[in-house]
Amino acid sequence: MNRLENKVAVVLGGAKGIGLAISQRFANEAATTWFTSRRDEELAAASSKMSGTFRPLRADVSQQTELTRIMQTISASTDQIDVLVINAGMADYATIDEINPSHFDQIFDINVRAPVFALQAALPLLKPGASVVLIGSIADVIGTPGYGVYGASKAALRSFARTWTRELSTRGIRVNVVAPGPVDTDMMAAASDEMRAEIIKAIPLGRMGKPEEIANVALFLASDESRYIAGAEICIDGGLTQV
Incomplete structure (x- = not known):
């Protein structure tokens, strides 16, 4: 059974890593899936890996005018959005001694400000029964040295999910958060073997997550199977923050 048949899904930041896995899964489940990236080459690479009905869109979701353009483009072909996934985000290292206004503003602009105005721009197209899925992080509940601003930005996103619910x-309209732990993406692949070993050692299940496993939970929250779940945060971290 195609769980998103006849639905329209939008994945902001949906051309690589976790976002791409979500875009692929939604399209495979029969949703008309719009997904964004700032880079044409990422959109082309993602499109070559996808099947089903999908619509790549080049856009910088950190810019409010771009968010408006995205929704205008979508509204030209449909009058509704059934699923909105806000995945675009960034992390950057800086300890409390090193944090400067540029570091702070860049992370909060992308991880907090952009989701606020993305949801606001999408609201006219979100109909009763729509699902909003925010991609957060377990960084909202743990303290990771050097990633204080990133963790705070994800905590802000978690707080917004409660208010928006x-x-x-x-x-x-339902709003929920998916909070991944360490996931084996290109970013993690660039880490040293020693760092990867330390991360894995802390995870009760003894491995990192896969992007497809995050997509599975996003699909559940997007589908009618989760229609009585709202304001929740689902951690996908192999037990890292749970035991």
Whole structure:
């Protein structure tokens, strides 16, 4: 059974890593899937790996005018969005001694400000029954040296999910958070063998997650199977923050 048949999905930051896995899964589940990236080459590479009905869009989701353009483009072909996944984000290392305004502003602009205005731009197209999935991180509940601003940005996103659930429940729109732990993406592949070993040692299941496993949970939250789940955060971390 195709769990997203006749649905329209939008994945902001959906051309690589976790975002690409989500885009692929949604398209495979019969959703018309729009996905974004700032880079044409990433969109082309992602499109070559996808099947089903998909629509790549080049856009910088950190810019409010670009978010407006994305929604105008989508509304030209459909009058509704059934699933909105906000995945675009960034992390950068800086200890409290090293944090400067540029570091802080860049992370909060992409990880916090952009999701706020992305959801705002999408609201006219989100109909009763729509699902909003925010890609957070277990960094919102753990302290990782050098990633304080990143963790705070993900904690802010988690807080917004609670508020937006209250505000949008009367419109029949659900908001939930997927919080991955360490995932074996290109970023993790660049880590040293020693660092990877230390990370894996801390995970009860003894391995990193796979992008496809994050996509599985995003699919569940996007589908009607989760229609009584709202305001929740689902951690996918092999037990790292749970035991």
